[in-house]
Amino acid sequence: MATERVRHFLEFSDLSRAELEHVFARTRIIKDRFKRYQAYQPLTDRTLAMVFEKASTRTRVSFEAGMYQMGGSVIHLTTGDSQLGRAEPIEDTARVISRMVDIVMIRTFEQSKIERFANNSRVPVINGLTNEYHPCQILADIYTFLELRGPIQGRTVAWIGDANNMAYTWVQAAEQLGFALNFAAPPGYGPDPARITRGPHLTLCQDPRQAAAGADLVTTDVWTSMGYEAEGDARRKAFAHWMVDSGVMAAANPNALFMHCLPAHRGEEVSADVIDGPQSAVWDEAENRLHVQKALLEYLLLGFEVQ
Ligand code: CP
């Protein structure tokens, strides 16, 4: 069955700037209602299936709590407890699940796997993290910046670390929303030239302090992402001087925020005084996963016609 008209969120750039602005505006409304214990349940009788092929705390809790809060329900699947672990083709899994639920969230390895699922799905598919992208996290990060510092357009973000799923999603967001990204990775761990477009939105830097200079937001992530554990020893050596510490934060603008998608490793990619210090926004950032994803679910299921 042709599924061209179904909207998915597989990469950050799947939503236009106008759609992203709508999602952020709805996030503010939905969060405000939630804080006032005002019920908002537009997704009654709707079901979200979540498929996890990698571990999760925040993504699972935020999608599951969010769906229930909006009146819907959730089914949680993992590789080990579904036929995916016994090699049922992803295309067949997509055809079946998408006849039974209204929307699907997937956390998996290759982006091609989520694309194959989406190409065979009758319902919207959301990327809950792949090796290549983590778009829901960047929605939360940008919403958090908006909430604490105002629009991100024209501002500068410093990415200090691996060219991983978070990093490539920041690159897309910078181009989509019109801000500057300073990107510093150790030699051998920088972005693949084939996966980035060069332009005013992206500056490749030599070291963390150069990237942080003039930044309004400094952000980093683990040295070794899920699925790359075999490279752990080599990465620990390569990233040894790639920690966001107070010296790096001092190079940024005085009111710069620090963000990290979590889970974090204090003493590796970030020092304890930074992540637990006054510039850190990591707890608001984590909480905002809940609120932005409720707005995303609402948009993918109900479009612009909402109250
Ligand atoms: N940031 C994030 O996606 O966290 P989890 O791995 O806990 O879901």
Ligand code: NVA
């Ligand atoms: N880059 C990390 C993010 C975890 C939320 C990973 O993929 O493991």
